[in-house]
Amino acid sequence: MDFSQITEVIVNFIKNEIEARKAESVVIGISGGIDSAVLAYLAVMALGKKRVLGLLMPDKDVTPLSDITDGLQVCNLLGIGYKKAEVNSPKQGFNKILERSENRVIEGNLVARIRMCILYYYAAMNSGLVLGSSNKTELFLGYFTKYGDGAADLLPLGDLYKTEIIGLGKYLEIPNAILDKKSSARLWTNQITEVELGLPFSQLDVVVDKLLDLQKNKVYNQISDYKSDFPGIDLQSVQRIQKLIVANQHKLSFPPLCKLPKGI
Structure with missing residues (x-):
């Protein structure tokens, strides 16, 4: 890939969108991971x-402390202003008024939505827009919280697979501690993205890209006939990824609007 050209396209996208929307600034959630750093x-x-x-x-x-340290390093290297807002107090406040759940996904999604509220609060204070760091792999797998970390005004990285973002991070000379870190949404302890999704990103990106291509060509439901397109990857994993893509399509569209007939 030509990372120089990709950089130019994304930089121009951000610049043009901010100008068109007459925003004064942007706000980014800095997690200490590769996506937000890039x-x-x-x-x-x-x-x-x-x-x-x-x-x-x-x-x-x-x-983990390393995420905070790496996040601060990114801010300091770039010389940008930053604020630290721990989510524990609002999380505890919600837990006082909500019925507790033993489902860690529900609890984790609450934290993701608290972070979204903080991002939009500061965006409004600074007449700015929220830049989301979701990548193409996560978006099409639905690996994000709806109205949580999936909420953003712009998604500059949304057409790049995770492996491509890692390559772009190397091109931009992102610190090695961030480049080498295992991806995690950090919604609960020891959460690792590749473990949750069942495949390393090197294979996930290949599977998602091919499945999207098959979907485009209307052969999406005949996946068993295309086993040769996924060398070294078991068909069961491919089918599981396919189900994720189908089940989470609703996350990529605006909620359906009930249209009333004219003259009703």
Whole structure:
């Protein structure tokens, strides 16, 4: 891939969208991971460091110290302003008024939505927009919280697979500690993306890309006939990824609107 050209396209996208929407700044959730680091680098290239605000939103029960350290390093290397807003107090507040759930996904999604509220609060304070760091792999697998980390005004990385973002991160000279870190949404302790999804990103991206291609050509339900397109990957894993894509399509569309007939 031509990462120089990709950088130019994304930088111009951010610059043009911010200008068209007459926003003064952007806000980015800085997690200490590769996606938000790459996004922050590109945002500074597009707008300058004074128009980019980083928000570190750790959960003391879950977030490792290394994530905070790496996130701060990104902010300091870029020279952007940043704020640290721990999510524990609002999480505890919600837990006082809500019926508790033993389902860690429900609990984790609550944290993701708390972070979304914090991002939009500071975006409004700074006449800015929220830049989301979701990548193509996560978007099409539905590996994000609806109205949580999936909520954003712009998705500059949304057409790049995870492996492509890692390559772009190397091109941008992101610190090795971030490049080498295992991807995690950090919604609960020891959550690792590749473990949850059942395949390494090197295989996930191949599967998702081929499935989207098959879907486009209307042969999506005949996956068993295309086993040769997934060398070294068992068919059961491919079918599981296919089900994820189908089940989570609703996350990529606006809620259906009930249209009333004229003259009713």
